[in-house]
Amino acid sequence: MTTEANLQGKARDVTQQYTKEETEIFQWTKQWYPVAVVDFLDPTRPHAIQLLGKELVLWRDGSRQWRCFEDFCPHRLAPLSEGRVESDGTLLCAYHGWRFNWEGNCVSIPQSKDKPTEAQHCLNRKSCAVAYPTQERQGLLWVWAESGDSAGIESQLRQPRIVPELENNSDRVVQLFWNIRDLPYGWDFFMENVADPAHVPVSHHGIMGSRYQDDQYYDMIRVREMSNQEGFSFEVVPVATKLSQTIHDFQPPCHMRIVSTYKDGGQLILALYAIPTRPGWCRHIGTQVLVKNEAGKKPDGIGFFALPMPSWLGHVLASLFLHQDAVFLHRQEKILARREKCKWLDAVYTPNPQDKMTIAFRQWLERRAGGGIPWVSECSSDLPPIEQDKQKLFDVWTTHTQDCRVCQDALKNINRLAVVARAAAIACLCLGVIVDSRTVAMKAVVTGSTSLLTAPPTQFWWAIGGAVLFAMLDYLLKKLRRLFYIYQFEHAQND
Missing domain, CATH: 3.90.380.10 (Naphthalene 1,2-dioxygenase Alpha Subunit; Chain A, domain 1)
Structure with a gap:
């Protein structure tokens, strides 16, 4: 029987299986799950996630497609999420440098004796990462909750719960x-x-x-x-x-x-x-x-x-x-x-x-x-x-910000703006002091008076007003910045 006939036979079996499933209990692993928003992921690094208790890793390959593996290297079980996405579009385990392509096949084992030995080791199925079907729909990255030879066929027969x-x-x-x-x-x-x-x-x-x-x-x-x-x-x-x-x-x-x-x-x-x-x-x-x-x-x-x-x-x-x-x-x-x-x-x-x-x-x-x-x-x-400890329930950093690219970028910009606002407040304050001191000195030269009761000039008040506004901006940016880390709430105080 040809390969195509085999695939058609498997597809018929799977279709019959899904028809039968409606009369049986719901099967949790034969489903699509949205695990991430694509625009919020950093494509330059791998991302650890969990699904149904499984430890998984998401990464984008050289064809700009997001892939999902079980989060361990077959060599010594180090987490692949602590590795790197290389310039050639492979996922590198940062423990010993093994590399994997989008299918999960090992393509490089640097410590091998020679190239023929390396190629032989890479052909061994035990060198492969465990891959899961993925797809992008409506801006979400979906993962099929099973791996294996039949997962690709089964995943094509069921649509994700899109809008x-x-x-x-x-x-x-x-x-x-x-x-x-x-x-x-x-x-x-x-x-x-x-x-x-x-x-x-x-x-x-x-x-x-x-x-x-x-x-x-x-x-x-x-x-x-x-x-x-x-x-x-x-x-x-x-x-x-x-x-x-x-x-x-x-x-x-x-x-x-x-x-x-x-x-x-x-x-x-x-x-x-x-x-x-x-x-x-x-x-x-x-x-x-x-x-x-x-x-x-x-x-x-x-x-x-x-x-x-x-x-x-x-x-x-x-x-x-x-x-x-x-x-x-x-x-x-x-x-x-x-x-x-x-x-x-x-x-x-x-x-x-x-x-x-x-x-x-x-x-x-x-x-x-x-x-x-x-x-x-x-x-x-x-x-x-x-x-x-309610603060841990109200944590925002570990439950969102640290893995959201747009929030990370916004936080960096807010931090920069806060530094600028603080520097501007100090500069305005110093400018006001200088203007006031010069005014007092010039009046002393003209009138010979050294009285400290001289009214400051208009420029002084503009400078002080600017210092106050920039200081308020710095304060508000600190309050906004805190929302990236934690937000505490009490119903007793929500009138």
């Missing part, structure tokens, strides 16, 4: 910036949270309404029945007066699509992704998509996040929103875990219809998806303990 509106290139569709953040709670608690509109005006008081005025009754009506592979969706009834419909659509493994349709025909689409990285943590990637109505009117977005702003500013300001429920989600996950053998529905009290979608999500997870994330065997499934 259909972004495929049309319509001038009616406006996408705002992508945001990405590692969050200190599990994938399931993120999904549970975004399936729950009732928490929004309370938890996000001041940004998304008022906890005292907008915590109104509503029902959630199922509009798409539960499916192993396709999830389910619910409609919020009734909706705000300016809306005609709001639907929350869960699309496993990692997408929550929230569509609010306005009475004038415009739409606000929240494309929210949550990627299971390791126990007790997930990676969130999200964006707002605004669809104009027939008259070309753009709908409202989420608070000030819909205002025109550079990506880096949106990233640091996202903490104002994300940190408002971070402690809740971190701790409730740990509280549930402490109640051993206690199912979610038995542990909680949900008398109101606002919790219908949250309940449905937990039922899908329990009945259709094996009860939870199948972490790899090398990854401990034990949750980390409750983090009592």
Whole structure:
């Protein structure tokens, strides 16, 4: 049988397998996961990531395509994420200099006896890195969660959970910036949270309404029945007066699509992704998509996040929103875990219809998806303990800034501007002193008076005013710079 016939046979088998899967439990590893925003990655170096408990590395090869390997060198298991992307487009292990091409094949072993010996070692399958299928769609880098010979075929038979509106290139569709953040709670608690509109005006008081005025009754009506592979969706009834419909659509493994349709025909689409990285943590990637109505009117977005702003500013300001429920989600996950053998529905009290979608999500997870994330065997499934130091929960540097190229560049520019502002403040102050001293000296020469009560000249006050303004700018830049590192929040102080 020819190679082409073999591939066609494998494709038929895989297609039949996926048809059968709909009647079986959800398979977590046979899925596409968005793991990074391409524009935020530095292409000159490798990036360590986690997915389903696996340690992976992302890197861009000589053809400008992003690749994904397991994060170890087959030689001595050193992390490839600590290596280098070389000028010839190979990934170099910085421990002994082994190099790998985009397929994972080893192409150089410098310590070999001679070239024939090196070539022989490179042909050995044990010298290969473990590669995973990847693709770029809508500005995101997607990774298929399995490796191996059949992974390439299987990955081509399933589409990632993209945003259909972004495929049309319509001038009616406006996408705002992508945001990405590692969050200190599990994938399931993120999904549970975004399936729950009732928490929004309370938890996000001041940004998304008022906890005292907008915590109104509503029902959630199922509009798409539960499916192993396709999830389910619910409609919020009734909706705000300016809306005609709001639907929350869960699309496993990692997408929550929230569509609010306005009475004038415009739409606000929240494309929210949550990627299971390791126990007790997930990676969130999200964006707002605004669809104009027939008259070309753009709908409202989420608070000030819909205002025109550079990506880096949106990233640091996202903490104002994300940190408002971070402690809740971190701790409730740990509280549930402490109640051993206690199912979610038995542990909680949900008398109101606002919790219908949250309940449905937990039922899908329990009945259709094996009860939870199948972490790899090398990854401990034990949750980390409750983090009592809230500063660590509110950390921005390690959960975003250190791996975001646009934020790193913005931070460097802010630091430079702060130095300039500080220097300008000192220069203005010195100039004011010099001007005042010269004025006093000149008056002494003319009048013979040495009185210190002489009123300073106008130039002095301009110089002092400039010093004050530049000092204020330096202070404000320091406050802004802090948002790249940490943003602390307390509901007790959010009036």
